[in-house]
Amino acid sequence: MSGTGTDGDPASGAQTRGDDAVDGAALAVELDGITKRFGDVVANDGVDFRLERGSVHALLGENGSGKTTLMNILYGLYDRDAGTVRVDGQPREFGSPRDAIDARVGMIHQHFQLVEPMTVLQNVILGHEPTERGLVDEDAARADVHDICQRYGFAVDEHLDTPIRELDLGAQQHVEIVKSLYRGAEILILDEPTAVLTPQEVEALFGVMEELTASGRSLIFITHKLEEAMETADEITVLRDGEAVGTVPAGETTREELAQMMVGREVLFEGADRETTIGDPVLTGQDLVVRGDRGLVKVDGVDFEIREGEILGIAGVEGNGQSELAEAIVGLRPVEAGTVVYEGEDVTDASRRQLIRDGVAYIPEDRQQEGLVMDYDLRRNALLGNQTVAPFVERGIVDWDSVGDHAEEIVQQYDVEPHDTSAVAHSLSGGNQQKFVVGREFEHDPRAILAAHPTRGVDIGSIEFIHDRLREMRDEGLAVLLLSSKLEEIQQLSDRIAVMYEGEFVDVVEPADVTERDLGLMMTGSSVGDDAASPDVAAESGGEQP
Amino acid sequence: MSETHGDGDGTGASGSGADDGGRDIPEPVRRGLARLVDASVIERIGIALASTILALAIGLVIVAAAGYDAVLFIDNMVYGALGTYNVAELFGTQNRIAKTLRPTVTFILTGIAVAVAFRAGVFNIGVQGQFVVGGFAASITIVSIAGTFPSTATGAAIVIVLATLAAIAAGGLYAMLPGILKAYAGANEIITTIMLNFIASGVVFYLIDSFFRPDGTFFVRTDRFPGHVQFPQLFFEEASFSLVGLAIALATAAIVFLIMERTRFGYDLVTSGYQEEAATYSGVDAKRTIVATMTFSGMIAGLAGAVYVVMVLSYYSNPASIPTFGFDAIAVSLLAGNNPLGVIPAGLLFGGLESGGNYVNQSSDVPRQLIDGVIGLVVLFVAAPELFRMAGKRMGLGGEGR
Numbered sequence: 001m002s003g004t005g006t007d008g009d010p011a012s013g014a015q016t017r018g019d020d021a022v023d024g025a026a027l028a029v030e031l032d033g034i035t036k037r038f039g040d041v042v043a044n045d046g047v048d049f050r051l052e053r054g055s056v057h058a059l060l061g062e063n064g065s066g067k068t069t070l071m072n073i074l075y076g077l078y079d080r081d082a083g084t085v086r087v088d089g090q091p092r093e094f095g096s097p098r099d100a101i102d103a104r105v106g107m108i109h110q111h112f113q114l115v116e117p118m119t120v121l122q123n124v125i126l127g128h129e130p131t132e133r134g135l136v137d138e139d140a141a142r143a144d145v146h147d148i149c150q151r152y153g154f155a156v157d158e159h160l161d162t163p164i165r166e167l168d169l170g171a172q173q174h175v176e177i178v179k180s181l182y183r184g185a186e187i188l189i190l191d192e193p194t195a196v197l198t199p200q201e202v203e204a205l206f207g208v209m210e211e212l213t214a215s216g217r218s219l220i221f222i223t224h225k226l227e228e229a230m231e232t233a234d235e236i237t238v239l240r241d242g243e244a245v246g247t248v249p250a251g252e253t254t255r256e257e258l259a260q261m262m263v264g265r266e267v268l269f270e271g272a273d274r275e276t277t278i279g280d281p282v283l284t285g286q287d288l289v290v291r292g293d294r295g296l297v298k299v300d301g302v303d304f305e306i307r308e309g310e311i312l313g314i315a316g317v318e319g320n321g322q323s324e325l326a327e328a329i330v331g332l333r334p335v336e337a338g339t340v341v342y343e344g345e346d347v348t349d350a351s352r353r354q355l356i357r358d359g360v361a362y363i364p365e366d367r368q369q370e371g372l373v374m375d376y377d378l379r380r381n382a383l384l385g386n387q388t389v390a391p392f393v394e395r396g397i398v399d400w401d402s403v404g405d406h407a408e409e410i411v412q413q414y415d416v417e418p419h420d421t422s423a424v425a426h427s428l429s430g431g432n433q434q435k436f437v438v439g440r441e442f443e444h445d446p447r448a449i450l451a452a453h454p455t456r457g458v459d460i461g462s463i464e465f466i467h468d469r470l471r472e473m474r475d476e477g478l479a480v481l482l483l484s485s486k487l488e489e490i491q492q493l494s495d496r497i498a499v500m501y502e503g504e505f506v507d508v509v510e511p512a513d514v515t516e517r518d519l520g521l522m523m524t525g526s527s528v529g530d531d532a533a534s535p536d537v538a539a540e541s542g543g544e545q546p
Numbered sequence: 547m548s549e550t551h552g553d554g555d556g557t558g559a560s561g562s563g564a565d566d567g568g569r570d571i572p573e574p575v576r577r578g579l580a581r582l583v584d585a586s587v588i589e590r591i592g593i594a595l596a597s598t599i600l601a602l603a604i605g606l607v608i609v610a611a612a613g614y615d616a617v618l619f620i621d622n623m624v625y626g627a628l629g630t631y632n633v634a635e636l637f638g639t640q641n642r643i644a645k646t647l648r649p650t651v652t653f654i655l656t657g658i659a660v661a662v663a664f665r666a667g668v669f670n671i672g673v674q675g676q677f678v679v680g681g682f683a684a685s686i687t688i689v690s691i692a693g694t695f696p697s698t699a700t701g702a703a704i705v706i707v708l709a710t711l712a713a714i715a716a717g718g719l720y721a722m723l724p725g726i727l728k729a730y731a732g733a734n735e736i737i738t739t740i741m742l743n744f745i746a747s748g749v750v751f752y753l754i755d756s757f758f759r760p761d762g763t764f765f766v767r768t769d770r771f772p773g774h775v776q777f778p779q780l781f782f783e784e785a786s787f788s789l790v791g792l793a794i795a796l797a798t799a800a801i802v803f804l805i806m807e808r809t810r811f812g813y814d815l816v817t818s819g820y821q822e823e824a825a826t827y828s829g830v831d832a833k834r835t836i837v838a839t840m841t842f843s844g845m846i847a848g849l850a851g852a853v854y855v856v857m858v859l860s861y862y863s864n865p866a867s868i869p870t871f872g873f874d875a876i877a878v879s880l881l882a883g884n885n886p887l888g889v890i891p892a893g894l895l896f897g898g899l900e901s902g903g904n905y906v907n908q909s910s911d912v913p914r915q916l917i918d919g920v921i922g923l924v925v926l927f928v929a930a931p932e933l934f935r936m937a938g939k940r941m942g943l944g945g946e947g948r
Contacts (some may be wrong), residue, residue, distance in 0.1 A: 023744035045652045047641060175909060272778075287843075331829075332826065351829065351831065352826070352827070352828075352829040353829030353831070354831075356828075362827075364827055366823075369821070369823045369824065370824050371824070371827065372824065373817055373820050373821045373824045374820075374821065375820050375821075375939075376820070377816075382811075383813060384817070384824060384827070384828045385827065385828040385829060386828075387810045387813060387828060387829065387830075388810070388829065393810045396809050396810045396811065397808060397809055397810075398807075398808050398809060398813060400808070478596050494782065
């Protein structure tokens with residue numbers, strides 16, 4: 001199954017992989033020692049990466065491991081701090097994507113860059129219109145685009161005059177690829193191309209990728225899904241915390257090995273040794289069904305129970321329904337079926353505002369879209385979510401003095417830099433934004449907390465502080481639901497861990513009973529079951545899959 | 547859904563959004579825009595004044611090139627707007643200033659109506675229609691009930707208050723409709739409100755023509771209001787301007803400002819305008835907020851209609867002949883940065899241009915089109931820096947730390 005492109009491909013078929021220089025044809029892409037810093041955060045740390053001509057090279061890693069950053073550097077969107085970029089053997093300096101496109105590098109972003117009201121044809125030729133005496137030569141364009149579609153089996157040529165917004169996302173993605181090909185791309189970067197697709201659309205995409213490599217094009221496939229990498233790629237490079245952990249041929253690796261590389265070393269479990277007794281259920285859900293933004297069922301029959309003084313961790317590869325589950329619980333997303341009960345009351349259809357009043361705090365996944373108003377200063381942001389909470393608002397009137405004091409407390413206690421509540425949110429670094437949001441939600445005086453990635457982008461010291469605070473609040477008897485893509489975090493904090501895969505809980509386990517590697521495997525849908533700790537079982541289930 | 551560009555990679559680069567927006571723009575332009583975004587209120591007023599002078603200077607060149615006396619033009623313009631060149635005489639017996647303040651009142655009120663909606667991210671282009679409906683509701687209230695109250699100042703006050711309430715209700719309801727359509731049916735409010743402007747004119751015309759047109763009148767209009775139903779004449783002699791009207795406009799600006807700054811409703815509304823997702827996250831019901839915003843905006847537009855008919859018209863005419871305050875209000879609001887207090891100087895500028903332009907028209911043979919062209923230049927010049935400022939803000943330029 002793996003190495004589909006390898007068989008028909010003379011360039012990468014025979015030779016051994018690794019760092020050896022390649023005889024004959026130059027590598028399509030060669031990145032050496034790429035380093036990129038954002039402020040104090042090192043997003044890429046001396047990353048080496050080689051893409052062979054006519055092959056698919058998967059870039060695998062958890063969220064935040066630096067995959068997209070690396071590719072944005074190759075595509076000219078970011079300037080690198082160190083390292084060299086070679087395309088077709090030539091050293092390159094791309095100041096902007098335009099330079100990259102001129103060097104025949106194309107990138108299909110996760111969020112499509114299409115003009116919705118314009119037709120497929122207009123989108124494809126946008127910026128590269130063939131002209132005749134100053135006018136767009138639409139016939140020539142149409143013939144060219146038609147040609148490309150024919151050659152690679154895209155179905156979009158029937159829709160050339162259809163506005164983009166009438167196409168589904170799978171077809172839109174094809175349009176993006178056709179657009180890149182029309183601009184002459186020989187090297188294509190696909191950034192998490194499957195994230196928004198249905199299984200059928202994913203299959204169609206893999207077919208297209210096969211066609212592309214068969215015609216000699218080289219693809220970089222960014223993903224955090226093990227199977228996808230193994231199914232489509234010739235080689236897989238794993239990134240973790242901005243470093244390239246290693247490159248392996250897809251045909252010679254196992255899910256197990258990849259999971260281990262992605263997640264890293266095993267860690268000591270700190271969460272297990274506490275003495276607090278767990279109380280009555282605070283928040284329970286039964287047979288929850290929730291739909292995602294595209295109307296697909298993202299949560300499919302989930303039961304959960306969070307008790308007083310307990311942290312329930314939800315582990316899972318992003319996009320498997322965790323976000324939708326959290327949003328449904330806190331009242332931001334309608335529940336399709338099932339019930340949510342909070343402190344003995346049915347809150348399935350309760351509004352967010354109702355739940356805020358009842359003491360359900362929520363640290364959102366996206367601090368810049370949801371958690372903060374970027375144009376507001378911290379004082380005004382301190383009111384966000386507190387609009388119904390005394391003493392900040394009484395009888396509809398805002399008491400800015402007490403809101404200001406509250407902002408001051410958050411900034412001091414959670415060490416938000418700058419220590420200045422008149423600073424505008426967008427001027428803060430991501431970590432400080434996060435600390436402010438966490439502080440605000442923790443100080444709501446909640447009874448239950450849903451924390452989605454509470455330490456994302458936060459520096460080590462503050463992670464420690466936020467973790468301690470979470471434990472403290474748990475010990476005070478709060479019910480905590482923790483979503484995180486960091487397995488260490490889940491393991492350290494959780495009293496129980498639910499592993500979510502494709503909208504369902506694969507299993508609920510005690511952190512002491514599983515290793516991170518087990519969790520990593522379960523996150524890809526393999527049930528480890530009772531013998532969680534047994535490596536044999538894990539290896540077996542891993543071996544079956546490919 | 548999962549990994550967004552800058553942030554998902556754990557970099558949390560502040561202003562990662564700016565990278566995409568402003569990438570292709572040359573550095574000097576970026577710096578200029580950032581400077582504009584950071585401009586203080588005083589600087590912005592200074593820029594507006596300089597823009598006015600520059601636009602008038604260019605306008606005068608055009609006037610001269612067209613063969614008219616440019617000096618006389620500017621002379622008439624200033625005199626028409628201010629009534630004198632001597633500030634000490636500004637409020638003298640001639641009361642030219644009243645002719646400026648009269649349209650100013652309506653510009654301010656309709657401008658606030660637009661600003662409220664725009665601040666919440668709802669584009670109410672239907673202020674004109676709500677203004678017409680409100681004025682009509684006030685007028686028919688007055689002609690219907692004025693007879694039942696004594697013809698005294700108190701009686702007039704009661705009638706005016708009731709008429710104003712009717713206008714506020716009518717304007718609010720008329721704006722609530724596109725609000726509901728947007729919130730619950732996804733209908734674009736720009737389109738529905740524009741269409742409802744036409745419907746307002748048509749329906750009001752029909753209603754006046756069928757039910758409220760006095761016998762024997764040649765034009766389509768309601769009865770004139772009884773003479774005592776008007777604002778008290780304070781200080782100014784100009785018949786169709788009253789300080790009471792101006793006071794209502796200024797008080798409305800102040801109250802709306804306070805609502806936006808100091809109440810939960812205002813915070814929810816403004817936050818929805820800045821960042822809808824964040825508002826939703828904080829428990830704001832986006833749909834209800836859209837409806838509430840439109841209704842609130844329409845209520846102010848209705849109030850504008852009531853003040854206009856009581857102070858200026860004293861009857862209701864064919865709506866087609868009502869000036870398009872509701873459209874000019876969009877420019878007033880944009881010029882004011884959609885700030886209800888900023889609407890006051892912006893409304894004053896528009897009032898001055900209106901009155902000055904009228905005077906030029908009356909006292910010289912410069913064609914109306916040329917006058918409007920010069921006025922248009924002033925509006926364009928004054929609005930342009932504000933537009934660039936908004937564009938810069940949208941691109942994430944300016945602010946601290948960049």
